[in-house]
Structure formats: C-alpha cells, structure tokens
Amino acid sequence: MTDSDLAEVAAASRRGSLLPLTLAIAAVVVLVDQLTKHWAVNALAGIPARHVFWTLQWNLSFNSGMAFSSGRGLGPIIGIVAMMVVIFIVLSVRSNRSRIVAVAAGLVLGGAVGNLCDRVFRGDGWLHGSVIDFIDFQWFPIFNVADICVNVGGAMFIIWSLLAGRKQGSPS
Numbered sequence: 734m735t736d737s738d739l740a741e742v743a744a745a746s747r748r749g750s751l752l753p754l755t756l757a758i759a760a761v762v763v764l765v766d767q768l769t770k771h772w773a774v775n776a777l778a779g780i781p782a783r784h785v786f787w788t789l790q791w792n793l794s795f796n797s798g799m800a801f802s803s804g805r806g807l808g809p810i811i812g813i814v815a816m817m818v819v820i821f822i823v824l825s826v827r828s829n830r831s832r833i834v835a836v837a838a839g840l841v842l843g844g845a846v847g848n849l850c851d852r853v854f855r856g857d858g859w860l861h862g863s864v865i866d867f868i869d870f871q872w873f874p875i876f877n878v879a880d881i882c883v884n885v886g887g888a889m890f891i892i893w894s895l896l897a898g899r900k901q902g903s904p905s
Contacts, residue, residue, distance in 0.1 A: 751835035755826045758836060762843025766878040767850060773867035773877075782869060794875045795863035812852040812860035815845045833893045840886030847879035 773793055777783065782792035798807060819842060826838045848864045856862025866875040 750827060751829055751832060752823070752827050754832070754835045755822075755829075755839040755842060758839025759843035759846060762840060762879065762882045763847045763850065766843070766847035766882070769878050770847075770851065770865040770867070773865055777867060788871045790869050790871065791867050792869035792875055794866040794869075796866050796875075797861075797863040809860040812849060815849045815852070818845050819849070831893065833889060837886040837889035837893065840882040840889070842886075844879040844881070844883035844886065847882075848877075 773791065777791055777793035782790040784790050798811070822838050822842045822845075826835060829835055829838070851864040852860050852862045854862060855865065864877065864879075866877050866880070868877060868881075869875045
C-alpha cells in the first residue's frame with residue numbers, strides 16, 4: 734500500500750457513513766416525484782395532451798408495466814423487484830465512502846421508492862397500481878421524475894465504476 738492509498742483510507746474513515754446523504758436525496762426525490770404526479774393527476778386528467786414547447790407536452794398516462802410500458806400486468810413482480818433493489822441499495826451504501834456513489838444511490842433509491850409508492854397506493858390491490866407518467870416528448874416513451882432520477886443515478890454508477898476501475902488499474 735502506498736502513502737496515497739493510506740491517506741485515502743484514513744480520509745474515508747474520518748468522513749463516516751454517507752447513508753444519511755443517500756437517504757436525504759432519496760427523500761427529496763420521492764417528495765418531488767409524488768408532488769409532480771399529484772399535480773399531473775389533478776391538472777391533466779380528462780384533457781388532451783398539453784403542449785409546453787418544442788416536442789415536450791404534458792400527457793397523463795398510467796403504466797402498469799415497466800420501462801417503456803413493456804410487461805403490462807406484471808406490477809406485483811416489478812414491485813417486489815423494486816423492494817429488493819431498495820433493500821440492496823440501503824445495505825450497500827451503509828459502508829460506502831464515496832459521495833458520488835451516495836448521490837447516485839440516493840437518486841436510484843428515491844426513484845424506485847417513488848414509483849413503488851404508485852404501485853402500492855394507486856391501485857385496486859397491493860402492488861397492482863399503475864405508475865403515473867406525464868412527461869412526453871412524443872418521440873420517446875412517456876416518463877416521470879422518478880424515472881429521470883433512476884436513469885441519472887444509474888448513469889452516475891456506470892461512470893463512477895468506469896473511473897474507479899481505471900484509477901485502480903493505473904500504475905502507481
């Protein structure tokens with residue numbers, strides 16, 4: 734172990750767990766996601782798509798499936814997988830020392846919980862609810878704030894893993 738490696742380990746141990754940061758980001762994501770979905774249901778129900786600018790429009794849609802409306806009717810299975818993802822992220826981040834990972838995990842966690850809330854509370858039975866989507870570019874599947882956060886957080890994880898692997902692979 735080099736001196737720089739020892740310094741990095743020492744700095745990481747002084748920082749402590751970043752789980753509170755992850756949970757705070759997730760809470761903000763869930764709040765914003767649920768508020769925007771509440772707005773969409775109340776403002777867009779029963780009306781045609783509302784043009785915003787360029788190809789962007791607000792267009793209320795209910796998705797009982799998964800990404801890009803595939804897997805319709807698999808809500809309970811998707812909900813259980815989402816719960817497992819939430820548990821995995823919380824357990825994995827407890828000992829994490831990277832702020833980028835904490836932020837990425839918070840975004841993915843918040844997005845997963847936001848869409849899971851729809852499946853639990855917006856349906857006829859437990860996990861039979863549909864996810865509310867309303868952001869529509871007309872050339873891309875309709876999505877919501879939770880979807881944005883899951884994708885941005887996932888991209889951050891990929892970039893971090895590529896950069897971390899590159900850093901570990903470089904000669905000292």
